[in-house]
Amino acid sequence: MSSALQNLIDQPYKHGFHTDIASDVVAKGLSEAVIRTISAKKGEPEWLLAFRLEAYRHWLTMTEPAWPNVHYPKIDFQDISYYSAPKTKKKLASMNEVDPELLRTFEKLGVPMHEQKALAGVAVDVIFDSVSVTTTYKHKLAEVGVIFCSFSEAVKEHPDLVRKYLGTVVPTTDNFYAALNSAVFTDGSFCYIPKGVRCPMELSTYFRINTQESGQFERTLIIAEDSSHVSYLEGCTAPQFDTNQLHAAVVELVALDNAEIKYSTVQNWYAGDANGVGGIYNFVTKRGLCRGVNSKISWTQVETGSAITWKYPSCILQGDNSTGEFYSVALTNHKQQADTGTKMIHLGRNTRSRIVSKGISAGHSSNSYRGLVQVGPRAEGARNYSQCDSMLIGDRSAAHTFPYIRAQNSSAKIEHEATTSKIGEDQLFYFASRGIDAEQAVSMIINGFVKDVFTQLPMEFAVEASKLLGLKLEGSVG
Amino acid sequence: MIRAGAPVLLEVRDLRAKVSGIEILKGMNLTIRAGEIHAIMGPNGSGKSTFAKVLSGHPDYTVTAGTTLLDGKSIFELPPEERARAGLFLGFQYPVEIPGVANAQFLRLTYNTIQGAHGKDELDPLEFDDFVREKMKLLEMDPAFLDRSVNEGFSGGEKKRNEILQMALLEPKLAFLDETDSGLDIDALRIVAGGVNTLANANNAVVLVTHYQRLLNYIIPDYVHVMEGGRILKTGGKDLALELESRGYDWVAAAVAS
Ligand SMILES: Nc1ncnc2c1ncn2[C@@H]1O[C@H](COP(=O)(O)OP(=O)(O)OP(=O)(O)O)[C@@H](O)[C@H]1O
Ligand SMILES: [Mg+2]
DSSP states (O other): OOHHHHHHHOOOOOOOSSOOTTSSOOOSSOOHHHHHHHHHHTTOOHHHHHHHHHHHHHHHTOOOOOOSSOOOOOOOGGGSOSOOOSOOOOOBSSGGGSOHHHHHHHHHHTOOHHHHHHHHTBOOTTTOOHHHHHHHHHHHHHHHTOEEEEHHHHHHHOHHHHHHHTTSSSOTTSOHHHHHHHHHOOEEEEEEEOTTOBOSSOEEGGGOSOOSOOOSSEEEEEEEOTTOEEEEEEEOSSOBOOSOOEEOOEEEEEEOTTOEEEEEEEEOBOOOOTTOOSOOEEEEEEEEEEOSTTOEEEEEEEEOOOSEEEEOOEEEEOSTTOEEEEEEEEEEOTTOEEEEEEEEEEOSTTOEEEEEEEEEEOTTOEEEEEEEEEEOTTOTTOEEEEEEEEEEOSSSOEEEEEEEEEEOOTTOEEEEEEEEEEOOHHHHHHHHTTTOOHHHHHHHHHHHHHHHHHTTSOHHHHHHHHHHHHHHHTTSOO | OOOTTSOEEEEEEEEEEEETTEEEEEEEEEEEETTOEEEEEOOTTSSHHHHHHHHHTOTTEEEEEEEEEETTEEOTTSOHHHHHHTTEEEEOSSOOOEEEEEHHHHHHHHHHHHHHHTTOOOOOHHHHHHHHHHHHHHTTOOGGGGTSEETTTOOHHHHHHHHHHHHHHHOOSEEEEESTTTTOOHHHHHHHHHHHHHHOOTTOEEEEEOSOTTHHHHSOOSEEEEEETTEEEEEEOTHHHHHHHHHOSHHHHHHHHO
16 A cells, blocks of 8 residues: 555544543543533534433443344444544645555546545645535525535534434434444534425535545434425545544434435445455444425435445335335445345335345355335335345355335235346356456446446436446456 | 368367366367358267357366367467457357346447457447347347347247347357257248358358258258267268258268278
8 A cells, every 4th residue: 555545544643541622632432521522622502412411321221233144343432532523634735645546446437537636635726626616506505595514514503403303313222323423423414405495406425515524423414394305415436445444324314295305325435455354334324204295215325335334224104105215236345244225114104115125245245135114003005115136246255135024004015026146157158259258247237237226326426336336346257 | 152272260170178077079170161151960969069168168168189270370278258359159059148238238248349359440329229220120130129138038039039130240250050040930040041141251151050951951051060979970061961860860970980
């Protein structure tokens, strides 16, 4: 690894036994005192501190979940520094300082030069006026009353909105990692779409107003008022090198009457090397609440990174006639492990949900789909359709499917289809006999396999995601 | 058509090959010149498909002895995709299904790959669509097959027609058609044979593996070879096929033994 990249990912912080309010770093370890310090540093209102403390006290009573089909050494939660922000990424003077591996990836993905620079942490002021882009962007949104800002900013500028909705979809007590996040989150995104507004552009975290890193405990809250519509894009197709091993984010979505939220993710965090050394543990709680009638929440995810992914973007279909969708592609290679899927909780009448999950496992990786479809007693006429397909590449990868169905209303219609396929040697030979090499053949087969999910992604995202799959599978066949 | 001075396209000498440790090809010899049509016949299990797969480089098969030159160049060092780019085409006895991959996309990729290898222009999706529809018309194939997944759910005969379509697109130097006639109805047989006849010219060559003399009424072979036990036992003209049809194979082996 080049020294430039080393610089990029080694974000040094000082350890110590005491907490110095003036410094940027809180000593390792977690306690009420640490949480009070974080809250004080951020100048938070009393209610938010209370929210954090309640979460923390509950967290102390919880144990790490053991049910996911993933394996990793025990995490020492006292060995993590819970506040090392705010800090900006180290700026590099020129592209020459960027790791060539990263540049190669950018090139293959076709990322435009100015974006490459921004993503790699090179000062971009000269070439790419990010300030003016941000301003134009902000201006356009303000015209229609859309709020899109960092979570910290929202707490300062829109405390009533944050207070009204924070924790209403993912309660502080929900699960081990959500409780931990609620206690110690440092920043994230906030988005509010007023009544009747169709957000004039796709909201992308790439354009998020502040350039600070959100750290490992990110918090996102999106609220769509009656009859509003928003499409939100999260992530970045370039690999995000990071020294933080544990990422435990929480995302909450609230859709009111007739509102629609579309949330798309392309995740390509550092997956560790081919031997499984390093890489991020991505333990995320993402949940959407269709609170209003006729509301709709749609999750689309392309998960290709992280050493371990543990993630179930879910929908609570509370409003009558509300709809939940989950479209997922999870690719694992080398020693990666993914246990991902969704929960569709049907509470309202005539609620609908649709699950399309495509798992691809290559190398020595393990890829599990875990999905729950639950129909409550009042969910008259609820319907679900699930399709879970797995594809294996090579002989040493594994795919598992764990579908759970709980129906308490006899009028529910639940359909589940699952297939497992393997890219066979005879298929590859067929391509080869037509002049097509194994890499191109696999890419074509995989793109066919994920088509139903990729068509749900915004166009440019789909193009990048498709190239990304090709990159991630490079060298996994032949 | 046999021309004494025509360049040799394929030269197989004393070829031996095995699969799963079992020797299947036991000394194949075959010379094919430009402009010729060869038929290979022989009982089930005699090694006809094995020969095809060894030529095109299936990874399960190991060559243990002998040489094979395509257009004067040895092919065993080349991976299968490069043999295809060098002008070898295999029409499969059992074409494999590739779910999820649209036939149109697949056909365009293979077409452009081979074009690219010959330094010729590639076609964009729109241009290719026109081009492939013309070729399909010649083979009386429904354009609906473009939108379906490659071979998935195709009937036996439809798969074979899709093979011939690929041959028509790629215009190989040497086409090895493994039982392309099996599973074809009478009309399809006539159409497919017409397709092969249209493509055959003085610069290329065709090898037909078949069990039935019927195909050879439509495509007149210059040579008929009888394969048995992993080698060619007898070679004759088109009349040999008629003789095999009426007498079976046993007499060939007996004649060779005596
Ligand atoms: N993977 C394998 N393992 C063991 N034996 C094999 C394998 N592949 C082929 N064989 C054997 O090799 C022999 C030749 O098979 P091949 O498919 O070449 O015959 P063929 O002449 O094409 O027959 P047909 O007319 O039935 O198509 C057969 O006995 C077959 O069982
Ligand atoms: Mg055969």
